[in-house]
Amino acid sequence: MEELDFATAFPFSEGAKKYISNSLINEKVIEIAIERIKRGMAGEIRTTALFSENDKIEWIASFATARMILGFLKNSNITNRFAVTESKIARSMLDKIDEKTVERVGEIFGITTINDGKNIIIDMCAFLKNSPRSIDYKLINRKLTGGRMEIKASEKRRLIEEAIRKRIEIIPLVKDPPQEIKAAASRIDALVPKSSTTVVIKVDNHPPCIAKLLEGAKNHINLNHQARFYLATYLTGINVSEDDITKIYSDLPDFNDRITRYQIGQIKKKGYTTPSCATVMTYGLCCAVCKIGSPLNWHKLSKDRKEEIINGSK
Ligand code: SF4
Structure with a gap:
């Protein structure tokens, strides 16, 4: 996978940073970022076809911009929804790409495995750190040998998806962003139903x-x-x-x-x-x-x- 395509598919990677600069936070990128957050709120797991180099760079910048908007908005519900949706979209990419690129994404989160041609072996710490909250991933249901265990290829991708979700969920607070970011945050805030999300039983x-x-x-x-x-x-x-x-x-x-x-x-x-x-x-x-x-x-x-x-x- 080309560097730019990798950064477009996985905008949380270190390599993506080199495509972003402050001058990229323009009206168009902010609109894309708003749409991206809305997609997250709606839980729409769909990828966007991008063809030109410019479109791809704007897409990467829109991820950083969306995080800036969320960092100012400080709404954990929207942030978590955004993180879940983005991680699921990244997962859909992981299901399509070659194993070597999956390895590369896993390495971002310290998820490295050994494949001996028959089994995929992972270190217990990497497994525990990135396990989703599911009974299938409890240690009690795993056979441990010398601090390592076997996992399926699909489980490896699931661990990476979880690691991506957790990474995206952590958004630094943004105190005084540019006016355009504040305005974008207000537009998102206006979409939040104010009374329907209260737990109705004590x-x-x-x-x-x-x-x-x-x-x-x-x-x-x-x-x-x-x-x-x-x-x-x-x-x-x-x-x-x-x-x-x-x-x-x-x-x-x-x-x-x-x-x-x-x-x-x-x-x-x-x-x-x-x-x-x-x-x-x-x-x-x-x-x-x-x-x-x-x-x-x-x-x-x-x-x-x-x-x-x-x-x-x-
Ligand atoms: S009711 Fe109490 S004992 Fe039963 S499952 Fe819940 S916490 Fe455990």
Whole structure:
């Protein structure tokens, strides 16, 4: 892959910096950056076809400009959505490019592997540092040999995707940017619904594991598949409406209204019930010793017992 194409596809790379200069923050680049942020907010995983050298350089500059806008805006929800979308787009690139280029992207994040022709071997530290929050990536489900383990090619790409997301999510605060950046931030801010993203049920009415997931959603932290499934079965189990569950999920960085409603519908249609505490433990989501068998039994406990458990879990 040519240097410019690499920087265009992976604008967070060191090499991309050499294509950017302050003079590039012009009206056109700011408009592209705004569209890029909007794409992130909507979770649209689509790539943009760029042909001329100038278009590619503007595209790289728009990434830096978008980060500047987000750094001034200081809205963690938008930033996290932007990071998720950009990392998924980068992942779609990783699925198309040759192995050598994948290696190169991985090296940016210290994700290096040994391929002996049969297996891909990764160091445990690199694996742990970049693992997505999924049960499949828990060490308990891995065979470790001398601090290393085997991974699949798709898992390697997933680790890189996660590393990209985390890198993009960290945005330095921008205190006094040029006026055009401030104006762009105001335009983005105007698109944020001001009242619909409030968690509609009180966190302290629920068992510690659920309270933690609700707090996570409220703080725009991406929940893994199992956490989302568990939370949805619990909320349907206590008769929270589909609209209210969707509102809670709308705070997640990769929220998609249609998919969320479909999944809630599937949980109801297939009759999935709230898992037992023992099962929640296998998901790695249990965080207290409630001794209640099922999270739904939380609601049968006395106020004093609830407080005792909550204090004990802190
Ligand atoms: S014991 Fe059950 S209810 Fe309590 S935190 Fe663990 S899974 Fe949740």
